[in-house]
Amino acid sequence: xxxxxxxxxxxxxxxxxxxxxxxxxxxxxxxxxxxxxxxxxxxxxxxxxxxxxxxxxxxxxxxxxxxxxxxxxxxxxxxxxxxxxxxxxxxxxxxxx
Numbered sequence: 001x002x003x004x005x006x007x008x009x010x011x012x013x014x015x016x017x018x019x020x021x022x023x024x025x026x027x028x029x030x031x032x033x034x035x036x037x038x039x040x041x042x043x044x045x046x047x048x049x050x051x052x053x054x055x056x057x058x059x060x061x062x063x064x065x066x067x068x069x070x071x072x073x074x075x076x077x078x079x080x081x082x083x084x085x086x087x088x089x090x091x092x093x094x095x096x097x
Contacts, residue, residue, distance in 0.1 A: 011055070018052035021061050024075055028082050031094050041090040042070035049073075049092075 009015075022034045034050035045067040052072060055062040060076035060083070072088035086092070 014055055014057050016054045016056060017050060018048075018054050018063055019050040020054050020056060021049070021063060021073075021075065024061055024077075027077075028075075028084065033092070033094070035095070037091075037093040038072060038089050039091040039093075040065040040068060040070060040072055041088050042072075043068035044090070046091075 019034045022032060025033045034048065036049050037046055038049050038052065039046045042065060045065060047066065049063070051066060053064045053066055053069075055064065060074050062071055063073040063075075064070065065072050065088070070088050072086070074083070074085040076083045
């Protein structure tokens with residue numbers, strides 16, 4: 001992502017936190033993924049998915065790393081199918097108890 005010359009983030013007004021993806025992901029996973037630890041494949045930083053940045057104003061949900069802004073997850077529903085792209089996520093760790 002690019003920043004303006006005054007240092008502000010031009011996409012900040014559209015950004016939600018990753019917790020907003022919880023409802024859609026609940027259709028696919030039996031656990032709450034917003035509490036899962038995710039490691040970004042781009043920069044290696046690890047945080048709960050709920051701390052990542054979600055952009056939900058496009059045909060798909062797009063989740064970006066808060067450290068490097070790389071796309072870590074894309075989620076869409078199309079014609080009765082769920083499309084999930086997690087190639088930007090190196091590892092997802094889910095606590096089972």
